[in-house]
Amino acid sequence: MFAQVGDELIIEGHEVGRPRRVGRVEEVRGDDGGPPYTVRWDDTGRATLLFPGSDCRVVHLTDTPSGTEE
């Protein structure tokens, strides 16, 4: 997995009552954009370290459709 600061990280919920989680990459600690990442979670506002699993996807800054950025 590759990520850079500012990318969005999404973890899909697999169980009933466990919603998807969305966060923003604040720090990339691995080599060449690899994990672990410091992620600030939208729902709690707090940051944790994340070693992402295969249920996690990255939305890169450059993936944002044109015209939607301010």
Added chain:
Amino acid sequence: MKISELALREPVMIGGDATVADAAALMASSGVGSVIVLDGKTPVGIVTDRDIVTRGVARSYPPDGRIDGLMSMGLIAVDADHDLADLVHVFRDHAIRRIPIIDHDRVIGVVSLDDIVVHVTDELSTVSRVLAGQIMFPHATDEARAPSPD
């Protein structure tokens, strides 16, 4: 109090291509209820004894199946130099029971919610002993410090 001051348990880790039986045997020999699953050298998930029962045995997942088929994907971790209060927030925010502790991007231990309960109970016990002493001997220290009438 810093997380690094807790008595951390050594992390027990296994490759994702290991079998369920291997993971169960490792848990048994290590005396732990969970193992961190690696992809190469990178942690990618965690498997607990409960996962083996509920996701494995209950669904007839074969004992020689890959352990990463039963794991909870992704690991939420915390740096060892953070405060214990931060750890409690992470337990609450993420509804998890075990958190790997990281030092220089290396997993140096795992803290469970049970560990926190034991730690808090120990602290309360200490406070309780001090309090009991003060209740039973309320003026002991005052008398010791009181100036002699002579």
